[in-house]
Amino acid sequence: MGQEASIFRDPQGAKRLLVSSQCLWGLINNAGILGVLAPTDWLTVEHFxxxxxxxxxxxxxxTLNMLPLVKKAQGRIINVSSIGGRLAISGGGYTPSKYAVEGFNDSLRRDMKEFGVKVSCIEPGLFKTGLSDPVKATEKKMAVWNQLSSDIKQQYGDGYIEKSLAKKAKNKLFQNLDLSLVVKCMDHALTSLFxxxxxxAGVDAKTFWIPLSHMPAILQDFLLQKHKVKLADPKAV
Incomplete structure (x- = not known):
């Protein structure tokens, strides 16, 4: 995300690089961070x-800085969201931010339709990338755990953090390795007539996450809860 994140800090600078052409055919918003993935009551508003x-x-x-150039070209805007924008899998700021991306994407698509600008959203499943680096994710989660009060630690149990990290390690088996699946979606969104x-994008997204997102909440909760570590004493509040 490094190069695009620098553009986020100075979108006007990127705009100056494009001003000679007076238009921009395609914009792909792909930068993103996970933040801390942890139970909500472990976190502060800064984590979100x-x-x-x-x-x-x-x-x-x-998007707002590049939009005038894209409108002139009647081009394309592609926003990369996530299955986390369709289904809340874990606590933390990542999922709420991706839900918001989905909302912005939909309103932008409808607003730009009359200008001939096509807006698409890509929802990848779990892919093995730097974003999902297990070492960094573990370090962040452990740092938060170490700062928790003794009362919250008691509610979750001394072995909770180790068990949750072990479950996360098992989930790596379900990560997609072929990043071209996402690139092909980007290519189609940029170049196809329709x-x-x-x-x-991703086998897991197509066969499990997205179908699950259409199911009743009671079924979603049941299936997702089965993969969580049980609390030691949830009533010790």
Missing amino acids: REPFEVNLFGLINV PQTHYI
């Missing part, structure tokens, strides 16, 4: 603010 700044406000900032409004 960080992913929102990049995943949502950075995306909006770049781009789709939403693209789903």
Whole structure:
């Protein structure tokens, strides 16, 4: 995300690089961070603010600065969301930020339709990338755990953090390794005569996450709860 994140900090600078052409055919908003993935009662508002700044406000900032050029070209805008924008899998700021991206994407698509600008959203499943680096994710989660009060630690249990990290390690088996699945969606959204409004990338997204997102909440809760570590004493509040 490094190069695009720098554009998020200075979208006007990127705009100056394009001014000679007076138009821009395609904009792909792909930068993103996970932040801390942990139970909600472990976190502060700052833990939520960080992913929102990049995943949502950075995306909006770049889009608004580039929008006049895209409108002149009657071009394309592609926003990369996530299955986390369709289904809340874990606590933290990542999922709420991606839900917000989905909302911004839909309103932008409808607003730009009369200008001939096509807007698409890509919803990747779990892919093995730097974003999902297990070492960094573990370090962040452990740092938060170490700062928790003794009361919250008692509610979750001394072995909770180790068990949750072990479960996360098992989930790596379900990560997609072929990043071209996402790139092909980007290519189609940019170059096809009739781009789709939403693209789903990844075997896990197509066969499990997206179908689950259409199911009743009671079934979603049951299936997702089965994969969580049981609390030691949830009533010790």
